[in-house]
Amino acid sequence: MNTASASALPAWQESIYRAIKRANVRQVAYVPDAGHSHVIHRVIADPEIEDVVLTTEEEGVALACGAWLGGQRAVLLMQSSGVGNCVNMFSLLASGAFPFFALVTMRGEYAEFNPWQAPMGRATPAALELMGIHVLRADAPEAVEDVVGAGLDAAFEAGDRVAVLLGQKLIGRKQWEYTR
Amino acid sequence: MNSTASLPRVDRRAFVARLIAAVPKALVVTGLGSAAYDVYAAGDRDGNYYLWGAMGGASALGLGLALAQPDRPVVVVTGDGELLMGIGSLGTIGAKRPKNLTVVVLDNGHYGETGMQRSHTSLGVDLVAVARGFGIADAFAIGSLEHADDVARRIDARAATTFVQVFVEANEAPRVLPPRDGAFVRNRFRAALGLKPF
Numbered sequence: 544m545n546t547a548s549a550s551a552l553p554a555w556q557e558s559i560y561r562a563i564k565r566a567n568v569r570q571v572a573y574v575p576d577a578g579h580s581h582v583i584h585r586v587i588a589d590p591e592i593e594d595v596v597l598t599t600e601e602e603g604v605a606l607a608c609g610a611w612l613g614g615q616r617a618v619l620l621m622q623s624s625g626v627g628n629c630v631n632m633f634s635l636l637a638s639g640a641f642p643f644f645a646l647v648t649m650r651g652e653y654a655e656f657n658p659w660q661a662p663m664g665r666a667t668p669a670a671l672e673l674m675g676i677h678v679l680r681a682d683a684p685e686a687v688e689d690v691v692g693a694g695l696d697a698a699f700e701a702g703d704r705v706a707v708l709l710g711q712k713l714i715g716r717k718q719w720e721y722t723r
Numbered sequence: 724m725n726s727t728a729s730l731p732r733v734d735r736r737a738f739v740a741r742l743i744a745a746v747p748k749a750l751v752v753t754g755l756g757s758a759a760y761d762v763y764a765a766g767d768r769d770g771n772y773y774l775w776g777a778m779g780g781a782s783a784l785g786l787g788l789a790l791a792q793p794d795r796p797v798v799v800v801t802g803d804g805e806l807l808m809g810i811g812s813l814g815t816i817g818a819k820r821p822k823n824l825t826v827v828v829l830d831n832g833h834y835g836e837t838g839m840q841r842s843h844t845s846l847g848v849d850l851v852a853v854a855r856g857f858g859i860a861d862a863f864a865i866g867s868l869e870h871a872d873d874v875a876r877r878i879d880a881r882a883a884t885t886f887v888q889v890f891v892e893a894n895e896a897p898r899v900l901p902p903r904d905g906a907f908v909r910n911r912f913r914a915a916l917g918l919k920p921f
Contacts, residue, residue, distance in 0.1 A: 570790055593790045596818060597783075598811030605780030605809075606787035609752065612772055612909060613791025614918045635777035635784075639905035642921055702921040 555681075555713065556581035558688035559646065563592075563618055566695040570595060570610045570617035572603035578648035578714040579620040600625030601632035608641045616699050619645040623667040623708075624660065633674035636704045643676070644698035645706040646691070653711040664711075671706050682710035731866040735829050735891035738871050739800065740765040742827070745875035746796060750788060750912075753901075754781035754801030756836040758829055762800050763901035769915035772908055773901040779809030782826055786816050789824035792916070796823050796878045803830040803844045810853065816884060817858030823881040826854075827874065831893040839893065854886035862886035 560582050563571065571586040572595040573579060586592045597603050603619035610617035621629075626647060636643045650657075651664025671678050677697065681690040690707055697703040739761040743751065751771045753759040758781075759773045772788075774781055785799035806813075806828050816824065832845035844850060854862035861883045865874070870889075877885050902908055910920045 570787060572787075593819070595786070595790070595815060598814050601779070602783035602809065602812050602815055605777060605783035605812075606815075608780075609784035609787025609789075610791045611787075612784075612912055613750075613788040614913070614916060615787075615791035617787060632777055632780055635774075635780055635905075638776060639909045641909065699921070 552581050553684060553713075555684040555687040557585075559691050560585040562688055562691040562695060564589075565692070566699060567616060568618050568695070569593065569615040570606070571620065572597055572606050572617060573620035574600050574603075574622065574625050576620070576622040576648045577717070578622075578709055579646070582620065599628050601629045603645075604629050604632040604643070605635060607643055608635055608639060611641055616642075616644075619643075621645065621647055623647055623649050623651065623664045626667045626670050626706075627663045630670060630674060633676065637675050640702065641704070642698045642702045643704040644695055645676075646709060647671075647706050648709045648714060649711045651711075654716045655711065656717060668708065676704045676706050678706055678708060680708040680710065682712055684713060687713070730864065730890050732890045732892045733866055733868050733870075734894075735831070735889075736761050736764055736896045737868055738889055738891065739829070741868060741871040742875055743768075745872060746798065746878045749796040749798045749878055750792060752781055752785045752788060752797070752799045754778070754799070754805035756802060756805065757831075757896070758801045758805065759901050760896065760899050761829065764896070764899040767901065769911050771901070772912050775903050775905070778805055779812070781805055782809055782812035782816060785824060785826065786812065786819065786821065789821040790819065793821065793823055796825070796881055797821075798878055799824070799826045801826070801828055802835070803828055803832065803842050803850065804834045806850070807843055807848075813854050813857040813859065813886070817854075820858070820884040822883055825874070825878045825885040825887065827887045827889060829891045830888050831891045833893050835893070835895060839895075850888050851886070859884050859886045862888075864888040864890065866890035
């Protein structure tokens, strides 16, 4: 992986961690993505947060409901392709009226090199909405902290089901020459 | 081949009744279908969360609960078909290994809810080997009623993440239906832990 220094990291990634901490989130479940890597490193190092690496994203939906049954707030981090993996499990959120908050890094929408990312990436907002999840979106670095905070409030103060899409433009071009 | 096919099998409802009665402090999550009916037939409890859908989600839900409530034993009671649909969850559990989590799989080797079609465990899949391979060292299979007491002691001890495959007879006990209002059960469960609806 890239070992960019902390100072070189985009501030918006640290602002997501700040928002998660401010909301007293105690479990962060994830299928890794480059766009989430800073937050993942931060939560692994944070003794107040349980980091849970998943084999597939739908586990994170069920895990978040279990966390909340037990009195803790959980956040799910995934890539847009993971939204498709979750569809039936989203029914748990509606059937149990569980609060839910996910951060979704987008693929297939801006400067995408891999055409296989396009079908699910472009279907992601509609797939979430079809399953009753309120979709918010951030494309500008300076907007991220506010949108993420608003989504966390809606989920855990109003009991809503929310996904914040982090636009591919935020994350930038993937450097295919250097990575797998 | 299935090396475990010759093990004795136990009546699922009798086993679950004995197990649940022995762990009054446990928080219990059920998979959908027969496992939910078995747990409900053992007596409705505020500390039960019954799934009626979300197939494959019971174990991951139990993990989130176990991490949130480390001082309480958490038991997932589910069937072989439900577990198989979310089998990767055992890997996720194996990576976290909360000591207070026990997964009890009532394995009748069939999809009981849909007409008793054979499942993978009738066709050579060894769930204990899978659980061990996923990093859950305390994984074993049982098939008699008396074993419920040993499982209950392990649940109460909260000493290690445990996976128990219980070979049960492939019979259909009378359906005893737990509440289907997931929000009601959710609020009741949280209230029993001293938590507000949200």
